Amino acid sequence: MNGVLTVARNTLHEAARRRILLATAVFGVIGLALFALGMHFVHREITAHGGVAAVQHRITVSFLVMAGLYAVNFLLIMTAVLVPVDSVSGEIASGVMQTVASKPVRRSEILLGKWLGFSVIVTGYLLLMGGGIVAIGRVITGVATPGLHFGLPLMLLEGLLLMTLSVAGGTRLSTVTNGVVVFGLFGLAFIGGWVEQIGTLAGNDAARTIGTIASLIMPSESLWQLAAYHMQPGVMRELSLTPFSPASVPTPAMVVWAGGYVVAVLALGLIAFRRRAL
Amino acid sequence: MIAARALRKEFGRKVAVAELTLVVAPGEVFGFLGPNGAGKTTSLKMMLGLIRPTSGTATLLGAPLGDRRARARIGFLPEHFRFQDWLTGREMLRFHGRLYGMGGVRLEARIETLLARVHLLEAGEQKLRTYSKGMLQRVGLAQALLNDPALVFLDEPTSGLDPLGRLLVRDLIRELRAAGTAVFLNSHLLGEVEATCDRVAFVKQGRTVHEMRLGEVAADLVVQVELGETTEALVSGMARFGDVVSVNGRRVTLRAKSEAALPEMSRWLVESGAALYRLEASRPSLEQLFVQVMGDDQRPG
Numbered sequence: 397m398n399g400v401l402t403v404a405r406n407t408l409h410e411a412a413r414r415r416i417l418l419a420t421a422v423f424g425v426i427g428l429a430l431f432a433l434g435m436h437f438v439h440r441e442i443t444a445h446g447g448v449a450a451v452q453h454r455i456t457v458s459f460l461v462m463a464g465l466y467a468v469n470f471l472l473i474m475t476a477v478l479v480p481v482d483s484v485s486g487e488i489a490s491g492v493m494q495t496v497a498s499k500p501v502r503r504s505e506i507l508l509g510k511w512l513g514f515s516v517i518v519t520g521y522l523l524l525m526g527g528g529i530v531a532i533g534r535v536i537t538g539v540a541t542p543g544l545h546f547g548l549p550l551m552l553l554e555g556l557l558l559m560t561l562s563v564a565g566g567t568r569l570s571t572v573t574n575g576v577v578v579f580g581l582f583g584l585a586f587i588g589g590w591v592e593q594i595g596t597l598a599g600n601d602a603a604r605t606i607g608t609i610a611s612l613i614m615p616s617e618s619l620w621q622l623a624a625y626h627m628q629p630g631v632m633r634e635l636s637l638t639p640f641s642p643a644s645v646p647t648p649a650m651v652v653w654a655g656g657y658v659v660a661v662l663a664l665g666l667i668a669f670r671r672r673a674l
Numbered sequence: 675m676i677a678a679r680a681l682r683k684e685f686g687r688k689v690a691v692a693e694l695t696l697v698v699a700p701g702e703v704f705g706f707l708g709p710n711g712a713g714k715t716t717s718l719k720m721m722l723g724l725i726r727p728t729s730g731t732a733t734l735l736g737a738p739l740g741d742r743r744a745r746a747r748i749g750f751l752p753e754h755f756r757f758q759d760w761l762t763g764r765e766m767l768r769f770h771g772r773l774y775g776m777g778g779v780r781l782e783a784r785i786e787t788l789l790a791r792v793h794l795l796e797a798g799e800q801k802l803r804t805y806s807k808g809m810l811q812r813v814g815l816a817q818a819l820l821n822d823p824a825l826v827f828l829d830e831p832t833s834g835l836d837p838l839g840r841l842l843v844r845d846l847i848r849e850l851r852a853a854g855t856a857v858f859l860n861s862h863l864l865g866e867v868e869a870t871c872d873r874v875a876f877v878k879q880g881r882t883v884h885e886m887r888l889g890e891v892a893a894d895l896v897v898q899v900e901l902g903e904t905t906e907a908l909v910s911g912m913a914r915f916g917d918v919v920s921v922n923g924r925r926v927t928l929r930a931k932s933e934a935a936l937p938e939m940s941r942w943l944v945e946s947g948a949a950l951y952r953l954e955a956s957r958p959s960l961e962q963l964f965v966q967v968m969g970d971d972q973r974p975g
Binding site for chain 2: 398399402406409410413414490491492494495496497498499500501502671673674
């Protein structure tokens with residue numbers, strides 16, 4: 397356990413020293429400031445001249461918040477994949493890992509330490525950005541985003557899923573190949589998710605099945621759809637008014653599948669790293 | 675310290691190490707010599723548990739390869755080593771010390787002692803990316819000694835060091851030997867090996883082909899004698915002082931058993947009435963021995 401914590405602390409230290417955390421925080425704050433400005437003007441517009449009906453006001457604000465969260469989701473995925481993508485493969489290629497792995501620590505401790513460190517970064521990023529978007533919406537408009545207790549953990553699971561793939565992939569693949577594979581899987585899930593939605597709306601079972609298979613191969617898009625489903629008002633969900641209102645709502649079983657997916661990928665990474673010639 | 679028997683490593687169809695058998699005793703400085711691609715680094719990595727052997731057995735400090743308790747008593751400086759260059763020298767040593775399970779005042783004191791020993795006390799707060807190659811090699815050495823190891827693996831430790839840096843490494847190795855620490859030294863610089871090692875093994879195409887104590891080189895004293903005339907009686911008489919290797923016209927080459935044989939032989943030759951024109955003794959250097967053991971097929975080009 398001492399090895400896990402030492403490596404995790406070193407991972408966070410590296411992110412701070414290489415200004416990854418600073419760059420993430422600065423651009424995050426700029427993004428949030430822009431969002432706040434946009435939200436302020438939109439809110440002023442829709443409340444001017446007597447305003448609009450409460451439901452319309454709520455839908456407009458929720459749409460903006462969902463658009464913000466959609467952008468956060470995309471940035472979260474980028475952060476989850478890109479920050480750790482070079483961590484294991486880069487240290488193996490440069491020889492740094494030889495010195496670390498010759499110490500009296502298990503290789504599993506090294507990998508779990510890195511995973512833990514990156515988990516903290518992914519979680520912190522989601523709290524800053526996702527929490528920021530939701531808080532801005534609430535403060536400026538007074539409209540609370542529903543279902544955060546479901547939505548944010550689902551987004552976190554999506555981030556952890558992609559981060560785990562990126563960390564585990566580094567035990568076998570070179571940095572570039574690892575990045576291409578993880579983003580390839582994400583792209584597959586993204587396309588599959590839309591095929592499933594359109595298939596559902598069109599009543600086409602074959603398209604729906606293709607989407608479901610894509611979600612099983614890579615459940616990231618399903619997790620976002622389910623998170624989005626929970627974080628919008630019921631009226632938006634029922635009427636499928638926005639691109640964030642899924643026609644086909646992923647089942648809780650998909651969440652279990654995604655959780656198992658994270659555990660399985662991490663376990664495979666641990667096995668691959670244990671066998672890897674350094 | 676190290677006992678390896680028939681260690682073998684294959685990468686697909688390529689045999690990197692065919693059969694490695696060697697023993698390193700406590701407190702011994704052991705040189706591991708061979709040309710590029712002979713399997714030296716792969717052998718070392720197998721012993722450190724970084725690569726799994728395809729077959730064979732070995733123990734390190736009495737434990738099987740990869741044992742964590744044994745690794746806690748081992749130091750390692752890899753060839754072309756790299757550390758996280760965003761860390762300062764002190765931070766890097768602190769990180770590696772923690773991986774050894776060290777901490778607190780004991781670790782900090784050890785870091786300061788080692789930084790002073792490798793002349794990097796002033797540079798301890800600089801980031802490693804600002805270090806010269808020699809400074810990196812020295813801080814790497816400090817890293818290999820953090821845990822006061824019983825056995826240290828040094829893979830080309832003087833690579834990139836200037837003459838003073840090499841002298842430092844040589845002194846450090848001597849200090850380690852005096853403290854009873856065994857050193858496994860991989861080096862191309864045969865002069866360094868000759869100056870520091872007790873015993874060497876030559877590895878060729880993944881096999882240990884020759885092992886010797888460096889003191890044994892003295893036994894290979896080669897003597898060239900030039901006489902006015904070489905008779906059968908003179909040659910057989912000279913055989914008392916060493917093994918006659920060749921007789922070529924007026925020249926006789928033999929391997930003397932010791933330096934003491936030289937004045938005795940010259941006296942005997944003169945008393946026997948031989949005309950002695952030249953008597954020249956030389957010891958083959960480790961480099962000459964290396965070339966001899968490796969053979970011409972190992973020369974590049």
